[in-house]
Amino acid sequence: MIDHSDRLLMRPLDSVTSKQRVAYGLAFFVLFVALWSWATFGGHVSKTFLANPLTMVQEGYDLLAKQGFLFDIGMTIWRVVGGFALAAIIAVPLGVLMGAYKPVEAFLEPFVSFARYLPASAFIPLLILWAGIGELQKLLVIFIGSVFQVILMVAVTVGATRRDLVEAAYTLGASDRGIIRRVLLPSSAPEIAEILRLVLGWAWTYVIVAELIGSSSGIGHMITDSQALLNTGQIIFGIIVIGLIGLLSDFMFKAFNAWLFPWRLA
Amino acid sequence: MTTLRIEQVSRTFPARHGNAPTRALEPTDLIIGNNDFVTILGPSGCGKSTLLRIVAGLDRPTSGRVTLDGREVTGPGADRGMVFQSYTLFPWLTVRENIAFGLRERGVPEGERNKVADAFIRQVGLSGFENHWPKQLSGGMQQRTAIARALANDPKILLLDEPFGALDNQTRALMQEMLLGIWERDQKTVLFVTHDIEEAIFLGSRVIVMSARPGRIKAEINVDLPHPRSYKIKTTPEFVQLKERLVEEIRTEALKVAEHA
Numbered sequence: 001m002i003d004h005s006d007r008l009l010m011r012p013l014d015s016v017t018s019k020q021r022v023a024y025g026l027a028f029f030v031l032f033v034a035l036w037s038w039a040t041f042g043g044h045v046s047k048t049f050l051a052n053p054l055t056m057v058q059e060g061y062d063l064l065a066k067q068g069f070l071f072d073i074g075m076t077i078w079r080v081v082g083g084f085a086l087a088a089i090i091a092v093p094l095g096v097l098m099g100a101y102k103p104v105e106a107f108l109e110p111f112v113s114f115a116r117y118l119p120a121s122a123f124i125p126l127l128i129l130w131a132g133i134g135e136l137q138k139l140l141v142i143f144i145g146s147v148f149q150v151i152l153m154v155a156v157t158v159g160a161t162r163r164d165l166v167e168a169a170y171t172l173g174a175s176d177r178g179i180i181r182r183v184l185l186p187s188s189a190p191e192i193a194e195i196l197r198l199v200l201g202w203a204w205t206y207v208i209v210a211e212l213i214g215s216s217s218g219i220g221h222m223i224t225d226s227q228a229l230l231n232t233g234q235i236i237f238g239i240i241v242i243g244l245i246g247l248l249s250d251f252m253f254k255a256f257n258a259w260l261f262p263w264r265l266a
Numbered sequence: 267m268t269t270l271r272i273e274q275v276s277r278t279f280p281a282r283h284g285n286a287p288t289r290a291l292e293p294t295d296l297i298i299g300n301n302d303f304v305t306i307l308g309p310s311g312c313g314k315s316t317l318l319r320i321v322a323g324l325d326r327p328t329s330g331r332v333t334l335d336g337r338e339v340t341g342p343g344a345d346r347g348m349v350f351q352s353y354t355l356f357p358w359l360t361v362r363e364n365i366a367f368g369l370r371e372r373g374v375p376e377g378e379r380n381k382v383a384d385a386f387i388r389q390v391g392l393s394g395f396e397n398h399w400p401k402q403l404s405g406g407m408q409q410r411t412a413i414a415r416a417l418a419n420d421p422k423i424l425l426l427d428e429p430f431g432a433l434d435n436q437t438r439a440l441m442q443e444m445l446l447g448i449w450e451r452d453q454k455t456v457l458f459v460t461h462d463i464e465e466a467i468f469l470g471s472r473v474i475v476m477s478a479r480p481g482r483i484k485a486e487i488n489v490d491l492p493h494p495r496s497y498k499i500k501t502t503p504e505f506v507q508l509k510e511r512l513v514e515e516i517r518t519e520a521l522k523v524a525e526h527a
Contacts, residue, residue: 173344
C-alpha cells in the first residue's frame with residue numbers, strides 16, 4: 001500500500017473524482033474571464049483592440065436579437081455538417097477498403113498521404129473559380145479538408161484489427177465478406193467514430209476560413225463584417241459561439257458513441 | 267466417421283534479414299481416427315502449434331498435405347473448430363452472440379441459433395451469463411465460451427492450442443474436467459496441443475510427444491486409463507507411471523532447447 005497520508009496536491013497518474021474534475025474545469029474558465037476583465041476594465045488594453053466581457057455580452061445580445069445572428073449560426077452549422085457528412089460518406093468506405101485490402105492500400109495510400117497535406121484553405125480561390133461563391137464552394141472546402149484525413153486514419157484503424165480475431169472468424173466458417181462485415185467493421189467502429197469526432201473539430205476551422213472569403217452569411221462572414229467596423233465585441237462573441245458549439249457537438253458525439261458501443265465500457 | 271490424415275507435413279519459415287530459413291517442423295505423419303482424443307505434448311518452440319495451425323488451415327505446409335475425410339485442407343473452414351490460447355472472443359458480441367457466430371455466418375435463423383447457443387451455454391456452465399460482454403468474464407469463463415463457440419458449429423474435429431495455458435492451476439483443472447466430460451458424453455474427434463504433461467495424460471487417449479526444434483514426432487504413447495476419468499485419477503499408480511515416463515521424454519527435449527538458447 002502506498003501511504004497517502006502525507007500526499008501533496010497531486011501525484012503522477014493519480015485519479016480525480018468527477019466533482020473535482022468539474023470544479024477544476026470551471027476554475028480555468030473563471031481564471032480566463034478574470035484575466036480578460038483585468039486587461040480590459042483595468043485599461044491595460046485599448047478598447048479598439050479588445051472589448052471587455054460586458055461589451056461582448058451586450059454585442060452578442062444585439063447580434064442575436066436584432067441582426068439575425070441565429071441564421072448565420074444555422075448556416076455555418078449546416079455547412080460544417082453537410083461538408084463533413086459528404087466527406088465521411090466517401091472516406092469511411094474507402095478507408096475500410098484500404099485497410100482490408102493491401103492492393104487497394106498500395107494503390108491509394110501514396111496519393112492520399114500527399115493530398116492530406118494540401119491546405120484546404122489554399123483551395124478557396126480555385127474553388128470559387130470552379131463553384132462560385134455559393135454553398136457548394138463552402139461544402140467543398142470542408143470536404144477537401146476532411147476527406148483525406150478520414151480515409152487515412154480509418155485505413156490504419158481497420159488495418160490494425162486483431163489478427164487472432166480474424167483467424168478465429170475464419171475457423172468459424174466466415175467468408176471474406178463475413179470477415180469485413182462481422183469482424184473488421186465492428187471491431188473498428190468505435191475507433192472510426194472517434195476519428196469522425198476528431199475531424200469534425202477540424203472541419204470547424206475550415207468553415208470559418210471559407211466564410212471569411214466571398215460569403216454573405218455565416219459566423220465567419222459576421223466576423224469579417226465586424227472587423228470592418230472594429231467591433232471586437234462581436235468578433236469575440238462569434239469566436240465564443242464557435243467554441244460552445246464545438247464543445248456541445250463533442251459532448252453529443254461522445255455520448256452517442258458510448259450509447260452505440262456499450263461493450264467498450266462494460 | 268472422421269479421419270484426419272497428416273502426410274509428410276513440414277514447415278520451413280523463409281529467411282528474414284539475412285538469417286537462415288527456420289525449419290519449424292520436420293516431415294510429420296499422423297492419423298487421427300473417429301472420436302480420438304489426441305494430445306500433442308512438447309516443449310515451447312517444437313512446432314506443435316505450427317502443426318495445429320496447418321491442420322486448421324491458418325498456415326500452409328512447405329511440403330506434404332493434410333486431408334480430412336479424404337478432402338485436402340487448403341484453408342480454414344467450419345469443419346475444423348479451433349480454440350486459441352489467447353482470448354479471441356469478439357468483444358462487441360455477447361456470450362450468446364459469440365457462440366452463435368458460426369451459425370449466423372451459415373444463415374441459421376435467429377431463433378434456432380439462440381436455442382443451440384443456449385444449450386452450449388448450459389453445457390459449459392455459463393447459464394446466467396448469456397448477455398454478458400467478454401470483458402465482464404474471467405479468463406476461464408472466456409475460454410469456456412470459446413470452446414462452446416467452436417462446438418456450436420458442430421465441427422468434425424476440434425483443435426485446441428494450449429487453451430488453458432493462461433489460466434491458474436485450479437481453474438485449469440476444472441476446465442480439463444469440463445472438456446473431458448463433454449468429450450465422454452458427446453464423442454468428438456479432438457486434437458489438443460499442450461506443454462503440460464499432466465494435462466496431456468489426463469485428457470488424451472493418445473499422447474504424441476514432439477522433439478525440440480525442428481519439431482518431429484518422438485514418441486507415441488497410448489493412455490489406457492478408463493473413462494469416465496475424474497481428477498482423482500491423477501494420483502493413481504498408472505497415471506504417475508505414465509507421467510514419469512513422459513517427464514523423461516520431455517526433459518531431454520527441454521535440455522536440448524536450453525543448450526541451443
